[in-house]
Amino acid sequence: MQSCTVNMKKITIYDLAKSLNISSATVSRSLNNHPSISSKTKKKVLAKAEEVGYRTNKFASNLSKQKSNTIGVIVPKLNSYFVSSVLSGIEKIANDNGYNLIISQSLESKDKEILNAKTLYDSGVDALLASIAYETDNYNHFMRYIDQKIPLLFFDRIFDIPNCPIIAIDNESAAYEATKHLIDQGCKNIVHVGGDFKRNVYIDRKNGYEKALKAHKHVFYESNCLEHNLKPENVEKVIEFVKNAKKKVDGIFISGDTLAAHCVKALQNIGYKIPKDIKIVGFNNDPISTVVNPTLSTIEYPGYKMGVLAGQSIINHLKGNINIESANSIILKHKLIIRESTKN
Amino acid sequence: MQSCTVNMKKITIYDLAKSLNISSATVSRSLNNHPSISSKTKKKVLAKAEEVGYRTNKFASNLSKQKSNTIGVIVPKLNSYFVSSVLSGIEKIANDNGYNLIISQSLESKDKEILNAKTLYDSGVDALLASIAYETDNYNHFMRYIDQKIPLLFFDRIFDIPNCPIIAIDNESAAYEATKHLIDQGCKNIVHVGGDFKRNVYIDRKNGYEKALKAHKHVFYESNCLEHNLKPENVEKVIEFVKNAKKKVDGIFISGDTLAAHCVKALQNIGYKIPKDIKIVGFNNDPISTVVNPTLSTIEYPGYKMGVLAGQSIINHLKGNINIESANSIILKHKLIIRESTKN
DNA sequence: GTGAAAGCGCTAACAG
DNA sequence: CTGTTAGCGCTTTCAC
Numbered sequence: 181m182q183s184c185t186v187n188m189k190k191i192t193i194y195d196l197a198k199s200l201n202i203s204s205a206t207v208s209r210s211l212n213n214h215p216s217i218s219s220k221t222k223k224k225v226l227a228k229a230e231e232v233g234y235r236t237n238k239f240a241s242n243l244s245k246q247k248s249n250t251i252g253v254i255v256p257k258l259n260s261y262f263v264s265s266v267l268s269g270i271e272k273i274a275n276d277n278g279y280n281l282i283i284s285q286s287l288e289s290k291d292k293e294i295l296n297a298k299t300l301y302d303s304g305v306d307a308l309l310a311s312i313a314y315e316t317d318n319y320n321h322f323m324r325y326i327d328q329k330i331p332l333l334f335f336d337r338i339f340d341i342p343n344c345p346i347i348a349i350d351n352e353s354a355a356y357e358a359t360k361h362l363i364d365q366g367c368k369n370i371v372h373v374g375g376d377f378k379r380n381v382y383i384d385r386k387n388g389y390e391k392a393l394k395a396h397k398h399v400f401y402e403s404n405c406l407e408h409n410l411k412p413e414n415v416e417k418v419i420e421f422v423k424n425a426k427k428k429v430d431g432i433f434i435s436g437d438t439l440a441a442h443c444v445k446a447l448q449n450i451g452y453k454i455p456k457d458i459k460i461v462g463f464n465n466d467p468i469s470t471v472v473n474p475t476l477s478t479i480e481y482p483g484y485k486m487g488v489l490a491g492q493s494i495i496n497h498l499k500g501n502i503n504i505e506s507a508n509s510i511i512l513k514h515k516l517i518i519r520e521s522t523k524n
Numbered sequence: 525m526q527s528c529t530v531n532m533k534k535i536t537i538y539d540l541a542k543s544l545n546i547s548s549a550t551v552s553r554s555l556n557n558h559p560s561i562s563s564k565t566k567k568k569v570l571a572k573a574e575e576v577g578y579r580t581n582k583f584a585s586n587l588s589k590q591k592s593n594t595i596g597v598i599v600p601k602l603n604s605y606f607v608s609s610v611l612s613g614i615e616k617i618a619n620d621n622g623y624n625l626i627i628s629q630s631l632e633s634k635d636k637e638i639l640n641a642k643t644l645y646d647s648g649v650d651a652l653l654a655s656i657a658y659e660t661d662n663y664n665h666f667m668r669y670i671d672q673k674i675p676l677l678f679f680d681r682i683f684d685i686p687n688c689p690i691i692a693i694d695n696e697s698a699a700y701e702a703t704k705h706l707i708d709q710g711c712k713n714i715v716h717v718g719g720d721f722k723r724n725v726y727i728d729r730k731n732g733y734e735k736a737l738k739a740h741k742h743v744f745y746e747s748n749c750l751e752h753n754l755k756p757e758n759v760e761k762v763i764e765f766v767k768n769a770k771k772k773v774d775g776i777f778i779s780g781d782t783l784a785a786h787c788v789k790a791l792q793n794i795g796y797k798i799p800k801d802i803k804i805v806g807f808n809n810d811p812i813s814t815v816v817n818p819t820l821s822t823i824e825y826p827g828y829k830m831g832v833l834a835g836q837s838i839i840n841h842l843k844g845n846i847n848i849e850s851a852n853s854i855i856l857k858h859k860l861i862i863r864e865s866t867k868n
Numbered sequence: 869g870t871g872a873a874a875g876c877g878c879t880a881a882c883a884g
Numbered sequence: 885c886t887g888t889t890a891g892c893g894c895t896t897t898c899a900c
Contacts, residue, residue: 190672192893203871208894218869233668235646239587240893243876248583250626250647258612259828261605268602271629275640280647282594283627285615296619302579303594303624324577328534412811441815467756471785473817484603536877547887552878560885584877587892872899883888 191234200228211236242304250280251494252300254293254310256337258285261438261466262483263311266335269487270309277495279306290315297321307331307494312339314376314409331497335490338380345497347490347510351381354479354514355388356395358433358461361477363396365459365522367431370398373406373418373443374435382407385435385463410436415446422447422458431459437466437478444472444521459522474520482512535578544572555580586648594624595838596644598637598654600681602629605782605810606827607655610679613831614653621839623650634659641665651675651838656683658720658753675841679834682724689841691834691854695725698823698858699732700739702777702805705821707740709803709866711775714742717750717762717787718779726751729779729807754780759790766791766802775803781810781822788816788865803866818864826856 193211197204202221209217210225228234242248251274255263267283274281282303286293293313300308301324308325311334319339325332326341335347355372362370372389375382386405393400406421408414418439422429434440440462444454452458454474462469462478469476489510537555541548546565553561554569572578586592595618599607611627618625626647630637637657644652645668652669655678663683669676670685679691699716706714716733719726730749737744750765752758762783766773778784784806788798796802798818806813806822813820833854 190893194893204894205872205896206870208896209870212895216869221869235642237587237893238647239583239592240876241895243581243583243587243878244893244895246876258615259605259608261603264603264608267627268629271602271627272631275628275636280626280643281628282624283611283615284619284625285612287616292619298579299624303582324579438811445815445817467782468812468815471789471812472815473789534877538877548878549880549888550886552880553886556879562885565885581877584892585879587894588877588879590892870900872897874895874897876893876895879890879892881888881890884886 190237191232192237193234196225196228196232196234199232200224247306248280248304249278250282250303250305251491252303252305252308253281253283254296254300254308254312255283255285256288256311256313258283261468262336262464262481265483266311266487266490269484269489270491271487273488273491273495277491279495286313286316288314290317294321297324301325301330305330306498307333309333309335309490309494311335311337312379313337314379317378331494333490333494333497335486336381340380345493345508345510347486347493347512348380349481349486349512349514351384352388352391354463354481354516355385355433355435356392357388357514357516358463358477358479359389359392360396361516361518361522362431362433362459362461363392363398365431365455365524367459368398369404369425369427369429370431370433371404371406371421371425371429372433372435373408373410373439375408375410377405377407382435389433408439410434410439412438412442415439415442418443419446419450422452423450429458431461433461435463437462437464437469437476440476440478441468441472444474444476455521455523461516461522465517469517469519472521474523477519477522478517480515480517482514486512534581535576536581537578540569540572540576540578543576544568591650592624592648593622594626594647594649595835596647596649596652597625597627598640598644598652598656599627599629600632600655600657602627605812606680606808606825609827610655610831610834613828613833614835615831617832617835617839621835623839630657630660632658634661638665641668645669645674649674650842651677653677653679653834653838655679655681656723657681658723661722675838677834677838677841679830680725684724689837689852689854691830691837691856692724693825693830693856693858695728696732696735698807698825698860699729699777700736701732701858701860702807702821702823703733703736704740705860705862705866706775706777706803706805707736707742709775709799709868711803712742713748713769713771713773714775714777715748715750715765715769715773716777716779717752717754717783719752719754721749721751726779733777752783754778754783756782756786759783759786762787763790763794766796767794773802775805777805777807779807781806781808781813781820784820784822785812785816788818788820799865799867805860805866809861813861813863816865818867821863821866822861824859824861826858830856
C-alpha cells in the first residue's frame with residue numbers, strides 16, 4: 181500500500197487514457213470489465229489505475245448510468261436494540277453486494293419521515309427500505325417511489341400497499357401465544373401494555389391478546405389495554421394502573437422488553453413478587469431480558485435476520501432476479517421464550 | 525399532496541425552463557435561491573417546480589459542484605447500544621443541516637474497514653466520521669482523505685493523526701475513577717476485564733486501572749487484566765478466572781455493562797453475593813445497568829452527545845466556520861455512577 | 869477490439 | 885436580473 185503524501189489532483193479516466201495512449205472509452209470499458217476489450221489492454225489499464233491510485237467518480241458514473249448503487253433506509257429511530265440489529269443485517273447484505281446504505285431516522289415524526297423520503301429520493305437511491313413512524317398515517321410520501329418503480333419494501337412497521345413487499349413477523353399470533361402462555365400459567369386478569377395502537381405492530385399484538393383471551397373464556401376489557409410509548413420513563417403509568425386496578429392484576433403482556441424489565445423492578449419495589457403475584461411477558465428478546473431478575477419471558481423477534489432478508493429481497497429485485505410485480509410478503513417466525521418471569 | 529399515478533418521466537430544469545420560457549440557468553438559480561434573481565421569477569419557478577413535481581438530480585448537481593452533501597460514517601458495528609446512540613446524534617445533526625449519512629460497519633475487521641473507507645471515498649462523501657475496528661493497526665487507508673483534505677474525524681475509537689480532530693472521553697481517568705471507587709469501597713484484589721488492549725479505548729482504561737491501583741498502594745498485576753471481546757457469551761472466562769484466582773477477587777472493573785451484568789448474574793449463580801463478596805463496576809451506562817439486580821455501578825458514556833458533537837464539528841469544518849488545520853480534540857465528560865453493585 | 873462523440877442534469881463564469 | 889455556454893467525469897452508441 182503506497183502512502184500518497186503528495187496532495188495530488190484527482191485523476192480521471194482521461195488522465196489514464198492519455199498516459200496509456202488509448203481512448204477514454206477503452207479505459208472506461210476496461211475498468212468495467214467489458215467483454216469486448218482484450219485482456220491485454222484491460223490488464224494494462226488496471227495496472228496503471230492501481231499505480232496512480234485512480235478511483236472512479238461515482239457522481240459522473242451514476243449520472244450517466246442513472247443508478248446509484250445506493251439503498252435508502254428509513255427507520256423510526258436508530259438507538260434501539262431491535263432497529264440496530266435490523267440495520268446490521270441490511271448493511272451486511274448491502275455491503276456484500278456492493279451497495280451503499282443511506283440511513284435516516286424519522287424519530288417517530290411523520291413530517292421528518294416525509295422529508296427523509298424526499299431526500300432519499302433526491303439522492304437517487306436505487307431502492308428504499310422503510311419502517312414507519314408512530315405518527316405516520318398514510319403513504320402519500322412513498323407514492324413517488326412506486327410511480328417511478330423504485331423498489332420499496334417495508335419492514336416491521338409496515339403499510340399494506342398493493343404490490344409492495346413487506347417483511348415482518350406475525351405480531352398477532354405472537355401476542356396470542358404470549359397471552360395464552362399467561363393464561364396457561366393460571367393468570368386470571370391479564371393486562372396488555374402496547375405501543376401506539378395505530379401502528380400495525382401494536383394493533384396486531386393487541387388483537388392477538390384479545391383473541392387469546394376470548395378463545396380461552398376470559399373477558400376482554402378495552403380498559404385493560406394501556407397505550408404507551410414503551411419508554412421506561414413511563415413505567416409509573418403501568419404501576420399506577422396495577423395498583424389501582426379493581427380486579428387484581430396477575431399477568432401483564434408488554435410489547436417491549438425494556439419497559440417490561442423496568443416494570444418488573446418497579447413492581448418488586450412496591451412489594452409485588454414476580455412471578456408469584458404477577459407474571460410478565462415482554463417482547464423482542466432484548467439482551468436486557470436475560471439480565472433482569474427474574475429473567476423475562478418474551479417473544480424472540482429476529483431483527484438481524486429481518487435485516488438480512490430485507491436486504492436480500494430488495495437486492496434481488498434490483499438485480500431483476502425476481503419479478504418486482506410479484507410482491508412477496510415474508511413473515512418471519514417468532515418464538516415464545518419462557519423464562520422465570522412466568523414460572524409457577 | 526397530489527398523488528401522481530401516471531408513470532411520468534423524470535423532469536429536469538430544462539423542462540421547467542421551456543415551460544416558463546426562461547433559461548435553465550435562471551431555473552437553477554431560482555431553485556438554489558440565488559440572490560441575483562428577482563423574487564418574482566423565483567416564485568414562478570418554485571411554483572412550477574412544485575406543480576410538476578420537480579426534484580433535483582443530485583448526481584448532476586454533485587458532479588458539477590464536486591461535493592455531495594453526504595457524510596460517511598464507519599463504525600465497528602451497528603448493533604450496540606453505544607454506537608446506535610452516537611449514530612442517532614450524528615444523524616440528527618446531519619439531517620438538520622441538510623446532510624445525508626452513508627453508514628457502514630467494519631464488523632471489527634480491518635479489511636472491511638479498509639474497503640469501507642475506499643467505498644465511501646468513491647462515493648464522494650464530503651467528510652468521514654470513523655470509529656475504528658478492533659483489528660485495525662494503522663491508518664494508511666485514511667491517508668487518502670487527509671491527502672485530499674476531506675475532513676476526517678475519529679470518535680471513541682481513535683487514531684492520533686496530526687491535525688485530525690477526535691472526540692472521545694478520557695478513558696484513562698474514567699477507569700481511574702472506577703478503580704478508585706472500588707478501592708474506596710474496600711476492595712483488596714481488583715480484577716480488570718477489558719477489550720482488545722491494542723485499541724486506545726481499552727488500553728487507556730487499563731492504564732487508568734493500573735494508575736489507580738499504584739496510586740493507592742495496591743499492587744498491579746498484569747495477570748489481573750483479562751483481555752476479552754466483551755461479549756456476554758464469554759462470561760465463563762471471567763467466572764473461571766475468579767474461581768481459580770489464588771488471591772480472592774473482591775472487585776471487578778469491566779469495560780462494558782452487558783458483560784458486567786452477565787457477570788453479576790453468573791457470579792450469583794455460583795454463590796457469590798454481589799456486592800458483599802465482589803463489587804463490580806461496568807462501563808457505558810447501558811440501559812441494562814439499571815435493570816440487573818443489584819443495579820450496576822458504571823461510567824456514564826455520553827454516546828448521543830458524542831454523536832451530536834461529532835456531527836456539529838465536522839459540519840462546522842465543512843462550512844468553513846472553523847479552520848480545519850486547527851484540529852480540535854473534544855474530550856467529553858464522563859461520570860461515575862454509583863449504584864448497588866458497589867455498595868457496602 | 870478500439871475510438872469519436874453525444875449525452876446524463878446541473879452549475880457557474882462570463883456577458884449583457 | 886437573466887441568458888449563453890462550457891464543463892463536471894463517466895457511459896454508450898455508432899463507426900471503423
